[in-house]
Amino acid sequence: MKKFSIIAAIAALVSINGYGINTITLGDEVRIHPNKLGGYHLVTASMHTDGMCDDWSMYVTFPGGIVPKLVNGITPLEGMTVGYTDRTGTEQTYEAPLQVSAGYATISSHIAVQGYWDYDSDGYWEPYGTAKWTAGDRDLFTLNLYIPADFREGDVIFDGTLTSGSDQRGAVLQGVKFYSKTRLWVGYERGDINGDGRINITDVTLLVSYTLNSEEGYLDEFSLKAADVNGDGEVNITDITLLVSAI
Secondary structure (H helix, E strand, O other): OHHHHHHHHHHHHHHHHOOOOOEEEOOOEEEEOHHHOOEEEEEEEEEEEOOEEOEEEEEEEOOOOOEEOOOOOEEEOHHHEEEEEOOOOOEEEEEOOOEEOHHHOEEEEEOOOEEEEOOOOOOOOEEEEEOOEOOEEEEEEEEEEEEOOOOOEEEEEEEEEEEOOOOOOOOEOOOEEEEEEEEEEEOOOOOOOOOOOOOOHHHHHHHHHHHOOOHHHOOOHHHHHHHOOOOOOOOOHHHHHHHHHHO
């Protein structure tokens, strides 16, 4: 029993001090189709926590030329809504507000609404603290990003903190730092040589034509990169074999 108590205590410390997976991120990478160059592309920010929190804030860095749309550049998603019980025992929902600074240099949110619980089932609803995002995964918001015509790749960085006031129900995240970097890149999926969103015999035909140096086999920069199916920097018979196998 003592061993399990020690393990539980370590797990709690990991959660509270931020050594667990607590972050807000756009993911490891986001592929942008070339037809979005000179236009806008939506990306989704998601939060993962292994404890409760009621407040988060972060500095945001965009790669050169990438900027959110001036109007409606950020849109809250379902993950910004939290459930809680009010003082009468009625289930409620609360949409946490998004605060955004000029140029989207910072993005933050804070939950101020009070939650209640009847922890001892005596019919009296007592405060436990603010309503909170609970442990788990959720999509928080989308960013509508302008993609310059000459953009090819770069990183979006979130550098922030997840924190919380006290809560009678259990452990909370307090001052947990996070740092996430998402690579944005422009191109087609590997093997989708014509960029139509499908990998099929048409792509094989284009790849064969290119390797034979025929006029019909001309590939632009995005098609050429997609044709390198195994990612070794060369386009040859090995890529044809892999593409045929994939189909």
